[in-house]
Amino acid sequence: MKKLLKYTFCSLLFLSVSGCSNSLLDKEPISNVSGEGYYKKPSDAQAGVNGIYNGLQSLFRQNFAYWGEGRADNIVTRHAGDPAALQQNTLTPVINSARWDNFYTVISRANYAIKYIPQAFGTEDSELKRQLLGQAHALRALAYFYLVRIWGQVPLVTEPYEGLDQDLFVKKNTEAEVLAKVEADLILATENCASNYSGARNRVMITKGAAYAFLTQLYMWQKKYAQAIEMAEKVIADPQYALVPIEDWNNIFVKGSSTESIFEVGYNEVQPNNLRVWYANGSDSDYVPSAGFIASIEPDDLRKPRIYDVSQVQPRKIWKFFGEGFNDESPEPSAGNIVLTRLADILLLKAEAHASLNQPVEALDLLNRIRIRAGLPVLDQNKAQSQFGSLVGSILHERSVELCFEGHRWFDLLRNETAISTMKPINGLSDKRNLLWPIHEGELLKNPNLQQNEFYR
Template identity: 60%
Template sequence: MKNIKKFIVVLILFQAYSCSEEILEKDPQSSFSAQGFYKTTADARAGVNGIYDALQSAMRINFSFWGEGRADAVDTRHSGDPLALKQNNLTQTINSASWNNLYEVISRANYAIKYIPSVFEEENDFSRQLIGQARALRALSYFYAVRVWGDVPLITEPYESVEQDFFVERTGKEMVLDQIEADLIYASENARESNGGDGDRILFTQGGADALLTHVYMWRQKYGDAIASAERVMNNDLYSLVSITNWNNIFSSGYSNETIFEVGYNETQTNSLRVLYALGSDSHYFPSESFRNSFEEGDLRETLIYDVTEEEPRKIWKFFGEGFNDESPDPSGNNIVLLRLADIILLKAEAHNALGETAEALQLLNRIRERAGLPEIDEQEAVNLYGDLESAILHERLIELSFEGHRWFDLVRTGRAIDVMNPINGLSDEGNLVWPIHEDAFNRNPNLEQNLFYR
């Protein structure tokens, strides 16, 4: 009976695995065993593209549910996940409690990491850069998983035999983070410096690995390491801040010089940006009152984010351009920007401040403020405005990175989630900072245990 169950799991896993010749190919191949797939360099490239294809599904709506839905910048009138997250009424049946799409990315990455070396007679730069991309994508998926659920099953080998243990218990989050760091360090050293053209934005490069590594180091409060990885990003010629006049284009057009990594979509492979933010008076999310009241006078970004002429704006036009007024409920072909230079600059400012390096922190903070049309501030002005310099930096992240999927994670990693959200929805228990594990996971794996708060 046990082997029959394992055989069924194998069939499900192999059937789920698919890849494409190009990342945005309309008709990806599917239903094959990876053991027999990796024969040529074209197969190796297609296998890695298949990981990006899985990432599209994982991020299409959850980047916002996970990164914004439980935080203070959004409000909602919608039932389902938007309301459950906003009210902190999480259950094991809400859609965002499922990690299936992330583990699909991880599964495809594991196949690629194992089998790409067999395609080449000897290790070379091409094989290493493909493996670097696969390891960066695996790291990205596990980083979301750790931040959302805490301890998660750490799986680094593909499932290929009924003799393997399919019912893996959860691994301590610090061990998972160690694996994430190892994967990203490999990618930082072995991915390409540049993939050329649009590939510099929708494929992982060394800069993309360094940017994600900066986030991981900040999550783990490794401030010196975060500064070092951030400096590699900031010294990378691929990246530069765009002018404020082109700020919306980062999101509406994609592929800007400020972007470090974005998930690519098109008219066929779409996401939920419209439904999330821009569907007239019926989008999932609109700017909360506290968010609208948090702008400093003269901030040029405010009118680029939402319609300030409305007393109660019901959409966010940051991702589609100022004045966007399309009521269509159609899915969006916009890319989703996950990492960009302003984000890394502000993380570096935060790291310097944590180490008592105030001058460096202020210089970086003011670089972002100046682009937004705001005056430079010194430490005392930061204290007067926001209480301390760290709070000033986090406020800048709230505005600059609004609705991009960072706010909830910023609140959690800085220990501010309960203080900020308790008056809004009663959040009071640190065990409640993670999501419940979806009931489907328990149906698949009887060795899992639910997060303590939700038992």
């Protein structure tokens, strides 16, 4: 019991107040304190929200590619551990990517911020207060959206743990309940977040545009196509977002903070991530392009040599995130940001929504904007049908290539209910219950009210 309480209450870790507004990526958590005792002034509220972003860094640093790409068809691996388990569909409750504790660290920090930011500002109704609340709600929503897509039913916790009278052994909520809270949080974020921030912070902090983009993803997941279109239009209408020219395509990831980017998880040399481990260690990286993915790329696609080393018969280098000719033996850590959503993602989601509503003119216009940039011929409905089986199929193909290795492919397969048909010939996936991850055994041991997902019992 003492071990459980220590685990729970230590989940709230705040950043140093010093330099909090300009050092989002550089500060480490320094203490465990109560929210009521911590949030005394606006700078404390800013530091508390910075702590949520810090938690987001830790969350995606290790498992981002495993959750979004590891179980899909665009990659192959020769590595043991999570890469092999995911590719071979032999998931167990002890693999690292089955852990959800970092998600709940983000959620815990957000819950404290949401409760105590008003206290830090007192009766003052300031723009900063509204912005910080909006960011906290959006970051909590982002964590829960990933949780549902990975594990299905999960506990919905919206209050901070502050006393022994609270129920520590929470039960799962339905997916609908959790996603309703995701929607509410993101709507609040659209109403309170700033339209933009100064400098590089503009892409690593939640803006109105980022909240609209994540609402677009949410509504597409729920097949609420009209709502998805409405949210996507708000992103597309924002003049700060624009597709980059093809010659700058790699710089979306290499340099970060491009005009195409909407929200990135920020990293630097002090707090690097595993992008190189996943993709850029040559023959020793976790993942390389699969033969099926390579064959799917159309002739003369200008993105092809920007994705991997085309000079190799069996490509061993994914340099999309590092630039053409990247030295895969470089000892430097990966300091590049992880781009969670960008304009191309939203354009193609909107195209998919239009296609699903039998609105081919609108869908093709958006699809062809991406194809033209890639140097590909435009498609009409007949060509889309003959080449890719359907208009939706052509859009999903375009997402597969344009957004390759960015953490979207597995969720695209799930959203369109094609995960089993795609992966069964590759690894035998055949049971819908197997689409979810197992809950890590450590979580089950800490909480007797949790039940393992059905396929893994």
